[in-house]
Amino acid sequence: MKILVLIDGSKWSQKAALHGVAVAKKKNAKIVLFSVLDRRExxxxxxxxxxxxxxxxxxxSFEEEIWNNMKxxxxxVMSEMLKFCQEEGVNCSIKIVEGIAKDKILEEANSGEYSLVIMGAYGKSGKTRIGSLLEEIxxxxKPPLLIVR
Structure with a gap:
């Protein structure tokens, strides 16, 4: 079993990663921590x-500095999560790509490699309604989607 955990740096995606670790431990699964960086941001x-x-x-120059800071x-964040996974004995890897989040997430999630996708209900904005990315994807x-609140 292979689990895709979507990470955007928010506390919600960190909670999703914790749930991913719990599931992976029970199912002896591998986790892929996945993040998309969008230069438009x-x-x-x-x-x-x-x-x-x-x-x-x-x-x-502001754009380059902000872009480098985002990366x-x-x-x-991913390195800290990877370290946590390793401490918990969970097989984990990191994948960071550039592009439009919706497109890259759907491409990765629907690649046929994953049995489960886990993501936070909200994103970095912290708004109290369900995240717009969640609504889009x-x-x-195709795989089951676990939404963590």
Missing amino acids: AKAVAFNLGARQGDFEKVR RDIQD AGNV
Whole structure:
């Protein structure tokens, strides 16, 4: 059995990873911690920062700095989760890709490699309603989908 756990760095995805570890231990399964980095997010934040500072000349440098920070932050989160999995005796690997989250998640989840997909009910925004990514992918994921709250 192979479990795909979607990670976005939020506390909800960390809770999803904890559930993934519990399931993996019971089923002697492998976990793949999966994250998608979307450059459009870095561009939007950089544009807003440039607008606030009234300096659109720096938007490009802001974007690169934000992009590098995003990559470093998710790598740090994933490394911590990988360490936890190893301490728990769970076979685990990390996969970080670039692109549009919905597309990359559906491509990975529906690749035929996974028996279960686990994700948090909410994302990084922390809004009190179900996450928009969940709404976009829920009906299109072929394996069973466990949503953690």
